[in-house]
Amino acid sequence: MILVYYLLLINIVAFTFYGLDKFFAVKHMRRISEASLILLAGIGGAFGALTGILVFHHKTRKKKFYVTVPVLAGVFFLLNGFFLYQNYHLVVTEYEYKSAEVPASLDGYVIVQISDLHNQWFGFDEGVLLDRIRACEPDIIVVTGDVLDSSHTRYAFAEDFFRGAVEIAPVYYITGNHEEWLPRNRFNRFLDEIEQMGVICLDDREAEVDGFLLAGVAEASLGKDLSGKYPADRLVVLLAHEPGYYENYGKSGSDVVLTGHNHGGQFILPGKGGLVSPDLKFFPKLYEGMHQYGDMSMIISRGLGNSVIPVRINNYPEIVKLTLRTEE
Numbered sequence: 403m404i405l406v407y408y409l410l411l412i413n414i415v416a417f418t419f420y421g422l423d424k425f426f427a428v429k430h431m432r433r434i435s436e437a438s439l440i441l442l443a444g445i446g447g448a449f450g451a452l453t454g455i456l457v458f459h460h461k462t463r464k465k466k467f468y469v470t471v472p473v474l475a476g477v478f479f480l481l482n483g484f485f486l487y488q489n490y491h492l493v494v495t496e497y498e499y500k501s502a503e504v505p506a507s508l509d510g511y512v513i514v515q516i517s518d519l520h521n522q523w524f525g526f527d528e529g530v531l532l533d534r535i536r537a538c539e540p541d542i543i544v545v546t547g548d549v550l551d552s553s554h555t556r557y558a559f560a561e562d563f564f565r566g567a568v569e570i571a572p573v574y575y576i577t578g579n580h581e582e583w584l585p586r587n588r589f590n591r592f593l594d595e596i597e598q599m600g601v602i603c604l605d606d607r608e609a610e611v612d613g614f615l616l617a618g619v620a621e622a623s624l625g626k627d628l629s630g631k632y633p634a635d636r637l638v639v640l641l642a643h644e645p646g647y648y649e650n651y652g653k654s655g656s657d658v659v660l661t662g663h664n665h666g667g668q669f670i671l672p673g674k675g676g677l678v679s680p681d682l683k684f685f686p687k688l689y690e691g692m693h694q695y696g697d698m699s700m701i702i703s704r705g706l707g708n709s710v711i712p713v714r715i716n717n718y719p720e721i722v723k724l725t726l727r728t729e730e
Contacts, residue, residue, distance in 0.1 A: 405485060405712040406523075409446055416447030420454025420461075427460075436461075440470060448474035485713050492524065492534050492706075493718045497692050499658050499699055500727040503637040505613055508726050513639070514540035514571070515722035517662025518548040518705025519563060520580070521556040522719070528559065531706070531721075532566040538723045540571045542611060546662045547578020547621060547643030550592075551709055555584065557592050561599075568600040572611075575603050576618040578643035578663065579680075580709065604641060608632075614639060617656070628654035637726075645688040645702045652698045659700040660724070664689045666704030666717040676717070680709060690720075 419442055423434040439461070443451035452475045454460060461467035504511075514535055524531035535543065545567075549560045567573045575596070581589060593603060602609060604618025614637040619628070624647050632638040632655035640656035644663045651659045667676010667689035676689030693700045704720040 405489065405708075408712070409482060412442070412445060412447040413450030413453075416442040416450030417454045417457075418450075420451055421458050424454075424458040424460040436464075436466070440466065443471050443474045446478060448478045451475075488714045488716070488718065489522075489708070489712075490524065491718045492531065492721060494534060494538060494721045494723050495704075496723045496725070497701055498725050498727050500729050501637070501657060502729045503657050504726045504728045505637070506728050507613055508637070509728040511612065511726040512538060512540045513660075513724040513726070514538050514543045515546060515660045515662075515701070515703055515724065516543060516549075516563075516567075516706065517546040517643075517660075517703035517722070518578070518665060518707055519545075519560065520548055520551040520705070520707025520709050521554060521559045522707030523559060524706075528563040528566060531563065532570065534721055535567065536570050538721065540723075542616075543567050543571050543573045544616075544639075544641055544660060545573065545575040546641050546660050546703065547576055548580045548662065548705070548707075548709075549575070549578075550581055550584060550589075551707070552580045552583040553709065557588075560592070561595060564596045564599055564601050573601045574609065574611075574616060574618070574641065575601050576605055576641045576643060577603075577621045579621050582621040613637075617641070619643075624650075626650075630655060632656055645693075645700060648688070648693070648695055648698075648700055651700065652695045656698055658724070659698060660703070660722070661700060662703040662705050664702065664705075665708065665711075666690050666714070666720070668708075668711050668714060668717065670716040672716070678711070 419434055426433050451471045605620035606623050608617040616639050618641040621643050624644055628650050634655050638656045640659045642661050645661040664679045664686050669677040676686055678684050679686040688702055690702050690704045703722045706719040
């Protein structure tokens with residue numbers, strides 16, 4: 403949403419400045435420099451600048467304006483379309499986990515993972531996202547942190563998502579680093595609200611779910627030793643926000659770990675992988691996909707939203723669909 407807000411703001415500013423400059427010209431007042439007006443068009447305000455030229459009949463005889471601004475508007479039209487498509491084109495990535503630990507009763511069981519929503523808007527009441535989740539026909543939905551964003555928090559977006567998700571399947575949620583950074587009073591109120599909707603928070607908790615153990619690690623507990631925490635003789639699915647603690651997860655007795663956090667490396671470069679993590683580490687090894695560590699499988703979601711860097715490239719927002727299979 404940061405990208406959308408920026409484009410709206412810069413185009414409103416550009417339109418306003420072109421109107422003001424026309425007013426100053428008529429009143430023989432000090433003008434806004436032409437370099438500043440062109441700069442506004444060049445940093446994303448080309449649509450507002452072009453609209454200002456047409457509405458106020460301003461700068462229509464100067465070539466640098468009647469040629470440059472429409473060209474910039476065309477370029478930004480293509481770029482904005484590209485960036486918006488990259489940011490909002492939802493994809494479903496499907497994985498299978500096959501193991502003797504999966505009882506026959508769970509063969510074909512579907513877990514949908516949502517991670518790193520970061521207040522991203524996917525239609526009214528998050529309807530587009532919810533429709534794609536519904537089409538996966540999940541048995542449960544798990545949310546692995548950062549449904550909120552600490553720098554541009556919109557509790558209403560997260561509440562809309564949870565309100566719709568609980569109508570599809572049981573929903574389990576753990577916190578991420580952005581929830582950890584939020585003011586406690588307001589966030590605790592948010593937790594109360596979504597729990598009243600039916601969302602189950604699994605921060606440092608476990609739940610018996612349809613014949614397997616679903617466990618969660620709170621963001622604040624990621625560094626704690628998990629050795630032998632879960633039973634070795636049954637299927638354990640662990641929710642944890644950050645993939646970097648995989649050695650700790652492996653010692654816990656977990657069979658499947660669902661994580662997110664790294665946003666797919668933000669820009670995925672062919673042959674190189676994800677470019678940068680939210681921690682500003684370049685070419686992070688753990689940015690997407692399923693990884694095997696001994697008997698443990700870890701799935702890393704590319705997530706849905708953005709935080710510091712507002713644009714994704716070659717890295718569509720992702721819903722993870724995990725199907726459990728019995729090993730014959």
